[in-house]
Amino acid sequence: QSALTQPRSVSGSPGQSVTISCTGTSSDVGVYNYVSWYQQYPGKVPKLIISDVSKRPSGVPDRFSGSKSGNTASLTISGLQAEDEADYYCCSYGGSYEVFGRGTKLTVL
Amino acid sequence: EVQLVESGGGLVQPGGSLRLSCAASGFSFNMYWMHWIRQAPGKGLVWVSRIYSDGSSPTYADSVKGRFTISRDNAKNTLYLQMNSLTVDDTAVYYCARDSRHSIDLWGQGTLVTVSS
Numbered sequence: 594q595s596a597l598t599q600p601r602s603v604s605g606s607p608g609q610s611v612t613i614s615c616t617g618t619s620s621d622v623g624v625y626n627y628v629s630w631y632q633q634y635p636g637k638v639p640k641l642i643i644s645d646v647s648k649r650p651s652g653v654p655d656r657f658s659g660s661k662s663g664n665t666a667s668l669t670i671s672g673l674q675a676e677d678e679a680d681y682y683c684c685s686y687g688g689s690y691e692v693f694g695r696g697t698k699l700t701v702l
Numbered sequence: 703e704v705q706l707v708e709s710g711g712g713l714v715q716p717g718g719s720l721r722l723s724c725a726a727s728g729f730s731f732n733m734y735w736m737h738w739i740r741q742a743p744g745k746g747l748v749w750v751s752r753i754y755s756d757g758s759s760p761t762y763a764d765s766v767k768g769r770f771t772i773s774r775d776n777a778k779n780t781l782y783l784q785m786n787s788l789t790v791d792d793t794a795v796y797y798c799a800r801d802s803r804h805s806i807d808l809w810g811q812g813t814l815v816t817v818s819s
Binding site for chain 1: 737739746747748749752761763764797802803804805806807809810811812
């Protein structure tokens with residue numbers, strides 16, 4: 594049940610693309626296609642932005658996309674906007690447990 | 703309105719106990735797995751516990767196993783978390799959350815638990 598590994602911070606300029614990685618193990622990310630991503634603004638409740646590795650819930654802009662290769666999942670945000678500045682967390686189902694990443698702070702320069 | 707409302711948080715001394723509740727409304731509570739997730743001040747999200755829709759198969763993070771107990775009352779549309787032997791490391795906002803095919807699609811506003819002498 595070790596936390597998934599995410600970069601502590603990433604940054605990009607408006608209009609650019611950024612990718613946030615999320616590395617787990619062969620017991621969670623590597624074996625289940627149940628990786629989800631959450632966006633959280635300071636003092637606010639997290640919001641689901643990607644489910645099942647790459648599915649976007651209704652209302653989430655198509656600038657947000659997800660993928661997975663082996664034990665590593667990724668969240669890509671294209672066409673960065675100022676409003677994308679937030680904390681991002683990945684989460685994986687692991688059968689008998691769930692596990693979050695430690696979070697990545699996205700700064701829009 | 704579809705919502706989750708937590709209650710029961712507060713200040714407790716180390717070694718003490720607390721019971722959190724989460725009232726669900728606006729959806730068929732008995733059809734969903736439910737979770738407790740916590741976030742220490744200034745820190746990240748940490749999964750705490752999960753329970754199936756029928757109240758079976760409770761599972762826990764290693765950090766709370768043997769001290770916390772998750773349960774639910776589907777007749778009352780309520781999720782619970784009994785927390786015993788609390789330590790300062792348990793200080794956090796505790797979120798009640800709804801599972802939708804292994805992702806969290808609905809979060810409560812959270813209830814703050816502070817463990818301090």
